[in-house]
Each structure stands twice: as structure tokens, then as C-alpha cells.
Amino acid sequence: MEIALLGTGDAIGTPKIGCTCPVCADAARFGRERLRTSFLIKTGERHVLVDTSPDLRAQLLARGSPRIDAVLWTHGHYDHFVGYNEFYRVQKLPPAYAAPPVLTYIREQLHFLRIAGHPQPVYTPFDLFGLSCTFFEVNHPPIYACGIVIEADGAKIVISGDTNAMIPERSRDLMRDADLLFLDALVPGGVTIGKHMNYEDARALAAALGASSFRCVHMSHLMGWDLPDTARDGDVFRF
Ligand SMILES: [Zn+2]
Ligand SMILES: [Zn+2]
Numbered sequence: 618m619e620i621a622l623l624g625t626g627d628a629i630g631t632p633k634i635g636c637t638c639p640v641c642a643d644a645a646r647f648g649r650e651r652l653r654t655s656f657l658i659k660t661g662e663r664h665v666l667v668d669t670s671p672d673l674r675a676q677l678l679a680r681g682s683p684r685i686d687a688v689l690w691t692h693g694h695y696d697h698f699v700g701y702n703e704f705y706r707v708q709k710l711p712p713a714y715a716a717p718p719v720l721t722y723i724r725e726q727l728h729f730l731r732i733a734g735h736p737q738p739v740y741t742p743f744d745l746f747g748l749s750c751t752f753f754e755v756n757h758p759p760i761y762a763c764g765i766v767i768e769a770d771g772a773k774i775v776i777s778g779d780t781n782a783m784i785p786e787r788s789r790d791l792m793r794d795a796d797l798l799f800l801d802a803l804v805p806g807g808v809t810i811g812k813h814m815n816y817e818d819a820r821a822l823a824a825a826l827g828a829s830s831f832r833c834v835h836m837s838h839l840m841g842w843d844l845p846d847t848a849r850d851g852d853v854f855r856f
């Protein structure tokens with residue numbers, strides 16, 4: 618199994634349009650960028666996306682244009698699903714897997730597409746090309762949102778999705794002892810955003826969950842480029 622980070626940014630992306638802050642200025646100077654957060658998982662010859670970001674076209678071109686066999690959606694925010702439109706006239710629309718309320722909402726939003734949807738009850742593992750996948754509930758008010766556990770080849774990857782630190786205990790139990798853990802870390806420590814974790818929240822949660830390896834994702838332009846444990850677009854992990 619291989620997991621590639623297609624993007625590590627928040628809904629806005631870095632650089633933010635029109636922003637002259639030091640992080641965005643560095644982005645322009647050194648050609649750095651954080652596209653919107655999503656993940657490409659390769660298992661055998663199959664490719665699965667976790668979320669379909671507004672940057673999907675550029676992200677797939679950058680990865681050599683893999684044909685996508687399925688998509689997993691964490692929740693119905695713009696930055697996590699609208700890229701699904703990019704499959705139009707490019708490839709057969711991939712089947713979509715999500716928790717029932719997430720799938721219903723996104724299908725309504727993309728009503729002009731015929732999506733083969735597979736509602737998956739949370740906390741119930743399902744098989745996808747040999748990957749064992751389990752959605753779990755997180756806390757991203759006011760909308761319903763999930764994270765996901767993916768297990769294959771003896772490895773456990775956990776993706777929190779968008780969430781604040783008040784994750785239900787049942788979900789925390791599932792998130793423990795990951796080989797690789799990705800956590801929402803929108804803003805630096807000391808900054809509070811009700812629906813997301815900040816950098817300190819994410820680092821504390823990673824320590825509490827006992828992950829072997831951990832990276833922050835879904836970072837805004839307020840997050841510096843070289844903080845410890847922060848992921849970069851294009852990072853690839855193999856198991
Ligand atoms: Zn988001
Ligand atoms: Zn900025």
C-alpha cells in the first residue's frame with residue numbers, strides 16, 4: 618500500500634489569493650504551495666482517493682494521471698468533494714463511499730451526475746480492493762463529518778478528516794496505535810477555530826493516540842512551512 622498526499626492545505630489553499638503574509642510571500646518566492654487536502658492510496662493496481670478536492674485536476678496530473686477506482690468522502694464541505702466534477706469526460710465516474718448522511722448530501726449537491734454511491738455505516742469495516750476501511754465520527758460543527766481508518770499490508774493509516782479536538786471516545790479508540798496518523802491542524806497553537814484543531818491540539822492528540830508516525834494536514838496559510846510534524850504536498854508513504 619502507498620499513500621500520497623495530493624494536498625495539505627485548508628479550504629482556501631496556500632498561498633491565499635491576495636495575501637502578502639510571510640508564509641504566502643515565501644510561497645510566491647520559492648514556488649511552494651499547499652493544495653487542498655486529499656490523499657491518493659494505491660493498492661496493487663487500484664487507486665482510491667480520500668476526498669476529491671477543488672484542485673483534483675492538477676493533483677492527478679502531478680501524480681501521472683492514475684485512473685481512479687473509488688472515492689471515499691469524509692464530509693460535505695466544498696474543499697472535500699467538488700473536485701469529483703473533474704472526472705466528467707475524463708474517466709468513468711468512480712463509485713463513491715461515505716457515511717450515509719455525507720453521501721446523501723453530496724449526491725444532492727452533485728445531482729447532475731450519476732454517482733454510484735455506497736453508503737457505509739460508521740464504525741463498520743468494509744473491504745475495498747483489499748483495503749479494510751472504517752469511517753468514524755468526528756466533531757466539525759455544524760455539519761456531520763467523519764474520519765477514516767485504512768488497514769492493509771499489516772499497516773494502519775488513520776485520517777482524522779476535519780475536526781476539532783472533541784472527538785468521541787468511540788472514535789478515539791479506533792484511532793489509537795496507527796502506523797501513520799494524519800490530523801487536521803488548521804492554525805498555529807494559541808489560535809482557536811471552533812470546527813478545527815490547532816497545531817498544539819493536533820500534537821497533543823497524536824501523543825495521546827500513540828501513533829508511530831504523525832503529520833499535520835489541512836493547514837492554512839497561518840502555518841509556517843517548516844514546523845515539525847507538518848506534511849508537504851507530494852509526500853509519499855509506503856507500507
Ligand atoms: Zn476542509
Ligand atoms: Zn497568507
Ligand SMILES: [Zn+2]
Nearest residue numbers: 692694757779
Ligand atoms: Zn470541513
